[in-house]
Each structure stands twice: as structure tokens, then as C-alpha cells.
Amino acid sequence: MKHTITLNVNGQKYTVDVEPQEKLLDVLRDKLDITSPKKGCEMGECGACTVIMNGKAVNSCLVLAVESQDAVITTVEALHADGKLHPLQQAFIDAGAVQCGFCTPGMIMSAKALLDTNPTPTEMEIKEAIAGNFCRCTGYKPIVDAIQSAAAVMKKEGA
Amino acid sequence: MSGTKVVGASVTRTDALEKVTGAAKYTDDVKFGPGMLYAKLLRSPHPHAKIVKIDTSKAEALPGVRAVATGQEFNSYIGLYLLDRTLYAFDKVRYVGEPVAGVAADTEDIAEEACKLIEVEYEELPAVFDPEYALDPQAPIIHEKLGEYEYAPFIFPQAGTNISNYFKVRKGDPENAFKECACVIEEEFYVPHLQHTPLEPHVAVAKYDHSGFCTLWTSSQSPFAQRNLLAKALKMPYNKLRVIVPYLGGGFGCKAGVSIEACVIPLAMKASPRPVKLRMTREEEFFCTFVRQGLKAKVKIGVNDEGKILAMENTYYWDAGAYTEYGVNITRASGYSSTGPYNVPNVKADAYCCYTNHPVGGPMRGFGMPEIHWAIEQVIDIICRKTGMDPVAFRAKNALQGGDITVTGGVMHDTGLQKCILKAAEDLGWDKPKHEAKPGKRVGRGIAAMWKAPAMPPDASSGAILKFNEDATVNLLVSGMELGQGTHTVMAQIAAEVLGIAYETVRVHTPDTDYSPYEWQTVASRLTWSMGNAVKMAAEDARTQILKLASDHWDCAPDNLDIIDGYVIHKGDPSKTQSLKHMVIYGLTNKDGLLKGGPIIGRGNFIPPDVSALDKETGQGPKSVVHFTTGAQAVEIEVDEETGVIDIKKVASCYDVGKAINPMNVVCQTIGGIYMGLSTGLFEQLQLRKGNPANNSLADYITATVMDMPEEIFPSFVEVPQVDGPFGARGVGEHTMVPTAPALANAVYDALGVRIKSMPVTAEKILCELKVQRLESQTV
Incomplete structure (x- = not known):
């Protein structure tokens, strides 16, 4: 039986018909053409599908679409909406934290969820925040560096 | 190379x-x-079995099923170096996970349901799971028709056996040399199967239209090899x-x-003209695409009392799995690199590519080098421990240098290997006292050196097309894949350097075989060198055309001209400057009033110039490979004596x-x-039962x-120029993981006195060895 849900993605309201077993990731990718959340495992193990849902980083492959009724969802597409890069995006570029790029959107969303609630994280808090995001290219170090430097920039800009 | 502007600069990645x-x-x-169909594959549940009967009628009758394909229809042979497999399994299955049938349906769920309705009758056969056993005359034969398969001239399949390639090296007189040695160590090592686990699983979409034209979108490192192998297997014109x-x-x-492409195109042909998508689940990705093949290595090294390596005798048994897309060439690479990066006058090496009923062995970062160095670099460590020689000094002393004779009898080009070994050791603090370990922990240090050549056929070539636009921006067409290593950025830098333009104005494209020039494959860490040479040539070609145009326009010799920051300038006359904009499409008017020029298109092509064949019996030849990238890595660890858990403290590495x-x-x-x-x-192992x-x-x-x-x-590098490389460059992408694992194992020995010869170095193995060590010391 189809359900009709309404959700807010990147500041826009969408109403879509979904199957009961359909995942938020598939709705975003197939029905809304928002393809930055990636399919890496479909089992919540790799973090490539991470989006921010109601302020929290979630694996969108583990969220049933019907659970996202009235949810506010942010993907990496929204961070560049006004043509200016988010400090995290700029820091990822500058620190060499991007290689194949498949983990990058999810990684940035996990980092954003962290910095939104904890603007001055310790290195260990950063590592914990991205522990569910798999990366095979970078060796993680540049990613941790990028998140640290983005936090510093955001702190400065906010001050 | 001095005086470059953007080559040598750490510019931001273009992607x-x-x-x-x-x-x-x-x-x-x-x-x-909405017309797209979804494919699922029915896979073999058996490691080795005859296919007695396949009945697909129930699957075909399921509503929503649009095509079913099996090896009954699609049984043409395919393979890169050895054509040993069919698009779908035909008469036999040879590994668990081998595609037996495929279904394309309106949804993934229907396709999956249909796969369950396909009835396959198998007759199970005895299987082979060990590469050394594969060579036993009693072992079941996995490919009865090995002697009939088509294969590349540089591999040597042994008909009637499970050996798909046998590469041997016979250099000097190892038998007598070992007799002269003051210390000879012989050990056996094991490397398990791994899976690459790229974050993006394999996915391919094929569309076959009513005119017989097929388009394949695929997550591939080898678009042109895809076209070559698939068009050949399906008897399609390449265009x-x-x-x-x-x-x-x-x-x-x-x-x-x-x-997976071999399975999706047949479905698209039967479901024409609807596009069909085949996407691996993560579970399939682990054993149904390619895995890193396993290795059993026997390494024997002898040194004299001055610490000079006199001889090596190495045998590599590769567990290549059921088919050998790349295994035969990995085996070859392990032969011509069999000594590691050392000057060894006497060598006997035997590398066997063994069929087993395991998943198909493919190439993985390092192409056999992490596996053989795991063994070689540990035996060297054992020799150093036994003779009291310093592992750094020993390696530096025996390291190949320019002019030395390599294992295959060629002359080694100039290399910074010795510097790399010393630099990695210095950055780690090799000569400084170790930091004090916390209670219950031990500190250890280890080092390993490496070499690796691009392993490829002698005709692995590269093309490049460089097109200018009206505003003097550039589209650079190449077919080397940007898979994260940054090749697009490097190509933009090379083109920009030659053309005197900003690298940001060069857009490098992902390939489309209809429009992009040929590139053999994105493997072997060969793009910077090979594709880089093609791009440099294309840029030089465009530059020559531009300077000719400007020299005609100004009526002067092209030698007087240069291109700087997007302007053609006259070196002797500052009043003469000409923006590249406009002229690169619309040309320039000559003194005599005639318009000359037209769209500037640069063309480059490159093929390795001087690689030679190696003798089948001795593995000797003037030049086995295009070059070797060398390097070293040192590791410092802290290991817990109670739990065996390793904490990596410091890694220093240096590559040339x-x-x-x-x-x-x-x-x-x-x-x-x-x-x-x-x-x-430390961790990875695909467990196969x-x-x-x-x-x-x-x-x-x-x-x-x-x-x-x-x-x-501490990552560092040295720059001993590659004479035939673009601006002196050679590749380094894969090399950086080669010495890590043996350096780690050597550090564990340094910390605890236990030797882990089977990768990975898990805490369990360390604890087990520690227990043995304690029991042995009690017995003594």
C-alpha cells in the first residue's frame, strides 16, 4: 500500500508517494534526483548515504521513507546553494580530504552535524563523529584536519 | 626540471x-x-560443479520479467590475457558466486524473485582450495581446455595442469652461490585473499538499440579494455x-x-531497446567481482659475511582463483620483480599462477608487490637479526642503484632507492632511542623497502586530444580514469605548463570511447608517465600550431615567441602580444591580408618505446619493464603484551x-x-571456507x-628524474602501500621477538606466538 508523505529537503517541500518498505535514500536519489547521498552498502555500514535529518546525521539507507514524514532533511547540495562554499567544503578541498569523492558528501554531512551542535570539538570527538563514515582513499587524516580547520574558520566567522 | 610554473606546484584538485x-x-x-530494467544474477552455490541442466521457463513466465540470459546462449570466451571464461557459466561452474543466469525485470524485486525460479541441476566435482595442491598431479583439473584457450604471447599456460602461467628466472648460479654464503634463511609466508572494497560498488547499465548499437555506462577503470574484450566476445564492430x-x-x-559488464550486455541485447542496470550489492562485491589473490611464498636468501646478498631462490604460488583476468600477469610481475629492490647476482625464481576454486583474482593496488615484499622483506629482517646487521644499513647496502643489473638481466635506471631508505629511517628516528613504553607494552620499529614497475603489455599506449575554445579555455580529452588518485589535476597541470595557460582553464573529461582517445587502462600507476607523455605531446602540438600562427602574423621566427599567462609574446619585442582568446578558433590574419588558422586541436600519442620480451626459460632480457618506482617505509608501534593489540605510533615513508x-x-x-x-x-582477510x-x-x-x-x-619523496617521463615523472599511486605490512611485521618482531608470517598481523596471532614463545622458554 502506498503512502503519501511530505518532507522538507534542502529548504524545499516535496510530497511523494512511497512504498512502506521504501528507504529515504531511494526517495532522495530516485524520486527527487538528489544524488549526493550514495549507495555504498545499503546496510548502514559505510556512511556514504549520510544526510542530516532533524538536526542529526543519519544513514538514509536505514530510514524508512514513511519515517521522514514532516522531517527536515539536509544534503550536501544545500551547503552550496547560495554559490558560496560552506567552510567544511572549502576545508575539505584545501586539506586534500577529497580523492574519489564517493564518501565526501556523507562525510561532510556527518561533520556538519557535529559542528552544528559542538562548534569546538576535540580531535577524538571528530574521529567519533566520522567513525561510521568509511573512506578507502584518504587515510582519514586529511579529513580530520579539514574538519578541525573548518571548525576554526566557523568559530572566527561566528565571532 | 627547473623553471616550471604549475608543474611541481601543489595546486587544488580540478575535481x-x-x-x-x-x-x-x-x-x-x-x-x-522509466523504461529502465533492473538485473539480478543467479550465482553458483558450488565451488566446482558440472551444469547438467538449466530450466528458465518459470522465471521467464513471471510477470515483469523482460529477459533471461544463460551460458547456453552466451558462451563466447573472454579474457584480458587468457581467454578462459565465458560471459555466463557454460558447462561448468568453477567458483561460488559465478554467474549462471541473469534476469532483467521491471524491478529489482521481480528480478530477484525470477532468479529463484530458475532451476539448475549441478553435478558437484572435487575442488581445489590451495595453490600448491593445485599443482599436485592428483588435483582435479579446473580447466580441461586450458591448452585450447587463446592467450597473450608473454604468458605460458601449461596445458593439462592447473597452471595458467609459469614464469621463471634463471640468473647466475644460485646453487653454488648459496654454498659461499655466511647466512642463508629460508622461510614460508602466506597472504590471504582480500577485497578492495571501494566505497562505490560495481554498477553497469547497458542499452542495445534496434540498430544493434550498444552503449555501456559502467564503473570501470578500463573503458577501452571493456570495449576491446566485450566487442570481441560479442562479435560487434568496435564502433x-x-x-x-x-x-x-x-x-x-x-x-x-x-x-559484471559481461553479464549485463547479453540481458540488454535480449531486452532491447530498454536500458538494463546491474548493480552489485556489497555482499556480492566481496566475492563476485575481483579479489586480491592469495599467495603462498617460499623465500630463500643468502648473504656473505660482509652483508652482501649473493643469492635468492623464491617460489611464488598464486591462488589465482577460478579464472585469471589479471592473475597471469601478476604472476609474471612477481617473477620479474622477484628479488625485491636489491642487487642479487644469482637468482632462481618460479612463479606459478594456479587455478583454484576460489573467487577470481584481479589486480589490486601494488599488483603482487605487497604480497611478495611481505615475504622478501621479512626474510631480510630475519637475516639482519641473525647476523646483527642493521636493517637500514643492510638495505641501503644491497639496494639497486643505477647501472646495476636487475633480476631479469637488464640495466637498472637511476633511482633514489638508497636515499629513500635512509630518509624514511631518519624521519622515523631510527638512530634515536625509542620512547619508553607504557607498562605492559613494548615499542618496536621496522622498515621495509620496495620496488614496483608498471606491469603491462609492451603495447599499452595512451592518447590525448586537446581542444581550445573561443575564450582560450581548454577541453582535454583523455581516457585515463579519475578514480581518486588525482590524475585529472596532474594532466591539467602538464597541459597548462606546456601551453603557458592557467591550469584552472583546462577541463579534463571522463571518457566516452566514441569521443575520447584510446587509453589502455587505468592500472599499474602508469597514467602520470604514459598518459602524461601523451598529454604533453598534445599540448606541444597545440603550442606549435599557435606559435606558427603568431609567427606568420608577425612575420617572425616561431623561436622568438613564447606563451605566457595566455598571451603569445615576442621575446625581443614587448609591443607584440597576442591573447590566445579568439585566435585559437578564428585564426589570425597574415601580413598579406589572408586569414590563417582554424580551431586549434592538439594531438598526442604515446607507446612505451623500448620494452623487450623475456626469455621463456631464463626470464632474461634487455628491458623487462618501462621503469621501477622505488621507496621505503619505516614504522614504529607500541604493542600490548597482554592483548596483542598494536598501536601504530609513527610511519615514515619516502618514494622516488x-x-x-x-x-x-x-x-x-x-x-x-x-x-x-x-x-x-593489521586486519583485512576475505575468509573463504x-x-x-x-x-x-x-x-x-x-x-x-x-x-x-x-x-x-612523515610522507616524503625524492626526485631522481625518469628520463622518458613527462617533466621527469613516474607513478607512485600503488607503491605507497607495498612496504607497509612487512615493515609492520618487522616492528612486531622488534617489539616482542615473534615473527608473524601469515598476513594480517592480528592480535590473536601475536598472542598465540607469545604463548609459544613462553612455553618454549619454560621448556628451555
């Missing part, structure tokens, strides 16, 4: 903006509309098969050659890259290689995480 904004498109992101590859979400080798076109990119590759080397050295994968999920297949990375990393 970074697309990737941080979500704009970058990968194969699975491409949309094909009727178009392969398009968007960005790749990592590959590390498992997306080289042909894997010839010329770092983009130093930051080199550093990023190095850190990534250290990660992958540590991950494979009678051919069945036991840990094919990211939860069960353990990899290093952010928490496992070393506290300190």
Missing part, C-alpha cells in the same frame, strides 16, 4: 569542487528514465559499442578489466617519484597508501578506521 558540492556524477547517479565512464568511487584494481607534478597529491597518495597498507597488514565467503559484509570484513591511523605520519 574537488564537483565532489564537495555533490555535483560529481557516478555511474549509479545517471538517470535512464558499435560505446563505453561511457563517469567518475569512479574508488577502484584499487577491482574495477579494471571486465567483470622522479618529479612530483603535484607534491600535495603525492603526499595524499602516500597517506592513503599507508592507510591501506596498515589496514591490510571451501570457497564460500564467510565475512562478505563491511561489518565482518574488518578494515582500519580513523581510530587506527598512526599518530604521526
Whole structure:
């Protein structure tokens, strides 16, 4: 039986018909053409599908679409909406934290969820925040560096 | 190379903006509309069995099923070096997971349901799970028709056996040399199967239209090899098969050659003209695409009392799995690199590519080198421990230098290997006292050196087309894949350097075989060198055309002209400057009033100039490979005596890259290689139980995480120019993981006195060895 849900993605309201077993990731990718959340495992193990849902980083492959009724969802597409890069995006570029790029959107969303609630994280808090995001290219170090430097920039800009 | 502007600069990656904004498109992101079908494969549950009967009638009758394909129809042979497999299994299955049938249906669920309705009758056969046993005359034969298969001239299949390639080296007189040695060590090592686990699983979409034209969108490292192998197998004219590859979400080798594409095109042919998508689940990815093949290595090294290596006798048994897309060439590479990066006058080496009933062995970052160095570098460590020689000094002393004779009898080119060994040791603090371990822990240090050549056929070539636009921006067409290593940025830098323009104005494209020039494959860390040479030629070609145009316009010799920051300038006359804009399309008017020129299109092509064949019996020849990238890595660890858990404290590495076109990119590759080397050295192992994968999920297949990375990393490089490389460059992408695991194992020995000869170095193995050590000391 189809359900009709309404959700807010990147500041826009969408109403879509979904199957009961359909995942938020598939709705975003197939029905809304928002393809930055990636399919890496479909089992919540790799973090490539991470989006921010109601302020929290979630694996969108583990969220049933019907659970996202009235949810506010942010993907990496929204961070560049006004043509200016988010400090995290700029820091990822500058620190060499991007290689194949498949983990990058999810990684940035996990980092954003962290910095939104904890603007001055310790290195260990950063590592914990991205522990569910798999990366095979970078060796993680540049990613941790990028998140640290983005936090510093955001702190400065906010001050 | 001095005086370069953008070559040698750590400029920002050209693809970074697309990737941080979500704009970058990968194969699975491409949309094909509501007509698209979804494919699923029925796979063999048996490691080795005869297919007695296949009945697909129930599957075909299921509503929503649009096509079913099996080996009864699609049984043409395919293979890169040895045509040993069919598109779908035909008379036999040879590994668990082998595609037996495929279904294309309106939804994935229907396709999966239909697969369950296909009835296959098997007759199970005895199987082979050990590469050494594969050579036993009693072992079941996996490919009865090996002697009839088509194969490349540089591999040597042994008909009537399970050996798909046998490469041997006979150099000097090892038998007598060992007699002269003061110390001879012989040990056996084991490397398990791994899976590359790129974050993006394999995905391919094929569309076959009513005119017989086929388009394949695929997550591949090898668009032209795809076209070559698939068009040949399907008897299609090459210009009727178009392969398009968007960005790749990592590959590390498992997306080289042909894997799932062989199954999706037959379905698209039967469901024509609807596009058909085949996407691997993560579970399938682990054993149904390519794996890193296993290795059993027997290494014997002898040194004289001055610490000079006199002889080696190495035997490598590769567990190549059921088919050998790349295994035969990995075996060959392990032969011509069999000594590691050392000057060894007397060598006997035997490398066997063994068929087993395991998943198909493919290339993985390092192409056999992490595996053989795991053995060689530990035996060297054992020799150093036994004779009291310093592992750094010993390696530096025996390191190959320019002019030395390599294992295959060729002359080694200039190399910074010795410097790399010393630099890695120095950065680690090799000569400084170790820090004091916390209670219950021990500190250890280890080092390993390496070499690796691009392993490829002698005709692996590269093409480049460089097109100017009206505003003097450039579209650079190449077909080397950007899979994360940063090749697009490096190519933009090379083109910009030659053309005197900003690298940001060069847009490098992902390939479409209909429009992009030929590139053999994105493997072997060969792009910087090979594709870089083609791009440099294309840029030089365009530059020559531009300068000719301007020299005619000004009526002067082209030698007086240069291009700086997008302007043609006259070196002797500052009043003469001409923007590249406009002229690169619309030309310039001559003194006599005639318009000359037209769209500037640069063309470059490159083929390795001087690689020679090697003698079948001795493996000797003037030049086995194009070059070797060398390097070393040192590791400092702290290991817990009670739990065996290793804490990586410090890693220092140094590679001879010839010329770092983009130093930051080199550093990023190095850190990534250290990660992958540590991950494979500490954790990774695809567990196969009678051919069945036991840990094919990211939860069960353990990899290093952010928490496992070393506290300190010192990545460095030296630049001994590669004379035939673009600006002196040679590749370094894969090399960076080669010495990590043996350096780690050597550090564990240094800390605890236990030797782990079977990769990975797990806490369990350490504890086990410690127990043995304690029992032995009690007995004494």
C-alpha cells in the first residue's frame, strides 16, 4: 500500500508517494534526483548515504521513507546553494580530504552535524563523529584536519 | 626540471569542487528514465560443479520479467590475457558466486524473485582450495581446455595442469652461490585473499538499440579494455559499442578489466531497446567481482659475511582463483620483480599462477608487490637479526642503484632507492632511542623497502586530444580514469605548463570511447608517465600550431615567441602580444591580408618505446619493464603484551617519484597508501571456507578506521628524474602501500621477538606466538 508523505529537503517541500518498505535514500536519489547521498552498502555500514535529518546525521539507507514524514532533511547540495562554499567544503578541498569523492558528501554531512551542535570539538570527538563514515582513499587524516580547520574558520566567522 | 610554473606546484584538485558540492556524477547517479530494467544474477552455490541442466521457463513466465540470459546462449570466451571464461557459466561452474543466469525485470524485486525460479541441476566435482595442491598431479583439473584457450604471447599456460602461467628466472648460479654464503634463511609466508572494497560498488547499465548499437555506462577503470574484450566476445564492430565512464568511487584494481559488464550486455541485447542496470550489492562485491589473490611464498636468501646478498631462490604460488583476468600477469610481475629492490647476482625464481576454486583474482593496488615484499622483506629482517646487521644499513647496502643489473638481466635506471631508505629511517628516528613504553607494552620499529614497475603489455599506449575554445579555455580529452588518485589535476597541470595557460582553464573529461582517445587502462600507476607523455605531446602540438600562427602574423621566427599567462609574446619585442582568446578558433590574419588558422586541436600519442620480451626459460632480457618506482617505509608501534593489540605510533615513508607534478597529491597518495597498507597488514582477510565467503559484509570484513591511523605520519619523496617521463615523472599511486605490512611485521618482531608470517598481523596471532614463545622458554 502506498503512502503519501511530505518532507522538507534542502529548504524545499516535496510530497511523494512511497512504498512502506521504501528507504529515504531511494526517495532522495530516485524520486527527487538528489544524488549526493550514495549507495555504498545499503546496510548502514559505510556512511556514504549520510544526510542530516532533524538536526542529526543519519544513514538514509536505514530510514524508512514513511519515517521522514514532516522531517527536515539536509544534503550536501544545500551547503552550496547560495554559490558560496560552506567552510567544511572549502576545508575539505584545501586539506586534500577529497580523492574519489564517493564518501565526501556523507562525510561532510556527518561533520556538519557535529559542528552544528559542538562548534569546538576535540580531535577524538571528530574521529567519533566520522567513525561510521568509511573512506578507502584518504587515510582519514586529511579529513580530520579539514574538519578541525573548518571548525576554526566557523568559530572566527561566528565571532 | 627547473623553471616550471604549475608543474611541481601543489595546486587544488580540478575535481574537488564537483565532489564537495555533490555535483560529481557516478555511474549509479545517471538517470535512464522509466523504461529502465533492473538485473539480478543467479550465482553458483558450488565451488566446482558440472551444469547438467538449466530450466528458465518459470522465471521467464513471471510477470515483469523482460529477459533471461544463460551460458547456453552466451558462451563466447573472454579474457584480458587468457581467454578462459565465458560471459555466463557454460558447462561448468568453477567458483561460488559465478554467474549462471541473469534476469532483467521491471524491478529489482521481480528480478530477484525470477532468479529463484530458475532451476539448475549441478553435478558437484572435487575442488581445489590451495595453490600448491593445485599443482599436485592428483588435483582435479579446473580447466580441461586450458591448452585450447587463446592467450597473450608473454604468458605460458601449461596445458593439462592447473597452471595458467609459469614464469621463471634463471640468473647466475644460485646453487653454488648459496654454498659461499655466511647466512642463508629460508622461510614460508602466506597472504590471504582480500577485497578492495571501494566505497562505490560495481554498477553497469547497458542499452542495445534496434540498430544493434550498444552503449555501456559502467564503473570501470578500463573503458577501452571493456570495449576491446566485450566487442570481441560479442562479435560487434568496435564502433558499435560505446563505453561511457563517469567518475569512479574508488577502484584499487577491482574495477579494471571486465567483470559484471559481461553479464549485463547479453540481458540488454535480449531486452532491447530498454536500458538494463546491474548493480552489485556489497555482499556480492566481496566475492563476485575481483579479489586480491592469495599467495603462498617460499623465500630463500643468502648473504656473505660482509652483508652482501649473493643469492635468492623464491617460489611464488598464486591462488589465482577460478579464472585469471589479471592473475597471469601478476604472476609474471612477481617473477620479474622477484628479488625485491636489491642487487642479487644469482637468482632462481618460479612463479606459478594456479587455478583454484576460489573467487577470481584481479589486480589490486601494488599488483603482487605487497604480497611478495611481505615475504622478501621479512626474510631480510630475519637475516639482519641473525647476523646483527642493521636493517637500514643492510638495505641501503644491497639496494639497486643505477647501472646495476636487475633480476631479469637488464640495466637498472637511476633511482633514489638508497636515499629513500635512509630518509624514511631518519624521519622515523631510527638512530634515536625509542620512547619508553607504557607498562605492559613494548615499542618496536621496522622498515621495509620496495620496488614496483608498471606491469603491462609492451603495447599499452595512451592518447590525448586537446581542444581550445573561443575564450582560450581548454577541453582535454583523455581516457585515463579519475578514480581518486588525482590524475585529472596532474594532466591539467602538464597541459597548462606546456601551453603557458592557467591550469584552472583546462577541463579534463571522463571518457566516452566514441569521443575520447584510446587509453589502455587505468592500472599499474602508469597514467602520470604514459598518459602524461601523451598529454604533453598534445599540448606541444597545440603550442606549435599557435606559435606558427603568431609567427606568420608577425612575420617572425616561431623561436622568438613564447606563451605566457595566455598571451603569445615576442621575446625581443614587448609591443607584440597576442591573447590566445579568439585566435585559437578564428585564426589570425597574415601580413598579406589572408586569414590563417582554424580551431586549434592538439594531438598526442604515446607507446612505451623500448620494452623487450623475456626469455621463456631464463626470464632474461634487455628491458623487462618501462621503469621501477622505488621507496621505503619505516614504522614504529607500541604493542600490548597482554592483548596483542598494536598501536601504530609513527610511519615514515619516502618514494622516488622522479618529479612530483603535484607534491600535495603525492603526499595524499602516500597517506592513503599507508592507510591501506596498515589496514591490510593489521586486519583485512576475505575468509573463504571451501570457497564460500564467510565475512562478505563491511561489518565482518574488518578494515582500519580513523581510530587506527598512526599518530604521526612523515610522507616524503625524492626526485631522481625518469628520463622518458613527462617533466621527469613516474607513478607512485600503488607503491605507497607495498612496504607497509612487512615493515609492520618487522616492528612486531622488534617489539616482542615473534615473527608473524601469515598476513594480517592480528592480535590473536601475536598472542598465540607469545604463548609459544613462553612455553618454549619454560621448556628451555
